[in-house]
Amino acid sequence: MNYIKIIVSVSLLSLIVSGSALAFRGQGKGQQANSAQNGNVCSAASLPYEDISDIESSDMLYMIEEEKLARDVYLAMYEFWNQQVFDKIAQSEQKHMAAISSLLAKYEIDYSLDDTAGIFTNPELQTLYHDLVQSGSSSLAEALRAGAAIEDLDIFDLKSRLEQTDNTDIKTVYENLMKGSENHLRAFVYQLSLLGETYSAQYLSSEEIQAIIDSENERGQYNENKGTGSQNLGKGRKGTCVNL
Template identity: 45%
Template sequence: MRADYRLIPFALTAILFAAPVLSAGPHGNGSGPGTGPGQVTLNPLDTQEASTLLFMREEERLARDVYLGMDDLWQLLPFENIAQSEQKHMDAIKNAMDNYGLEEPSDPNQTGVYTDGSLQQFYLDLMARGETSYLEALHVGALIEEVDIQDLEGAIVETGNQDLQNIYSNPLRGSRNHLRIFVSTIESQGVVYEAQSMDQDAVDAIVDTPMERGGKWR
């Protein structure tokens, strides 16, 4: 039976704030909305929106950490390239965190250690599975991207903040492209890919369409 690995509901209660997060200035110094030429005023985040943004920072880091680990282990495509893309996702979310005056939930330089307990266990499970074979490592990558897609789609639906929706749309596009790459690589090994978290029809709809372009990073 396919498991439902969506992680974001756990994160929404993992990090609590005493009050909604105030808008930061355009340079992320927490000084309040910008008012100068070219500056954008950001709407305050509520507790759930702030928690989700922090969770996404860790989830993108988990993807990067696992892919770097799989690349060190197997030294085969596509792990290194996709890890670089995940770093770009992390950087963009960090920029958003700075704009909203949010602090890091965990040390981004400490590989495989996360504040969110569900992500911590997910990382351990993924690394153990990916160490068993290159094919399993590819399935680990595809699972990460399925979960990312579900969590990012959920984050977009759960907020009315257009800025956050735009922020999440770029890594969502990237995750769909990464899923296409992992599934294509798996099937080049003579294995028919079966969805691990998403519905099979949803996965098929993604992998049967071309790679997507657009956005600042993929």
């Protein structure tokens, strides 16, 4: 698959995704962003409003764009390979974006996000997008490795951001996103195994990656109170939010 085809396919994808570009903007304390669809967001508004630091604010702005990176790459890979795993996880990444958007709305953090596929304000994410699409277009195995690498990075970054916040609502959303990313990583590694291929850790340690692969998929939502709520999360945890 040559470079011209990459450009054409990504351009077509951009037209599909950006048919009505979303501008995510803060809406005020306690309000959900417009991007929160069908109730599929853990309600940050229902948790206590706490003081927010500049680091917490900048971390959320970075993470929403990193979730967009995942969505855009998976949509591109779905266009190339027509494998449902990419389409399904891309839909999940859209919900991850909505979850962070709800936090930004709650804390009235003014921002806009160009929803055009493959367009990023962060130059490192922009470069990573092009690199992953180019490598993922070479073979299905490389496309699946690109997916695993994104989830590897996402988990790594979420872990570091969790260490930089003490806000219950931010921690809850990040924990939920991390659970989803771990499930996505397992899915990509499993698909690789069907091809007789493997994934090597790039951001987390090999031991951390193996521990995730060896664990069962997690269902339901993480909840800061753990012992309360209506949904069984497995491993003794319960929560009250809807799946992302």
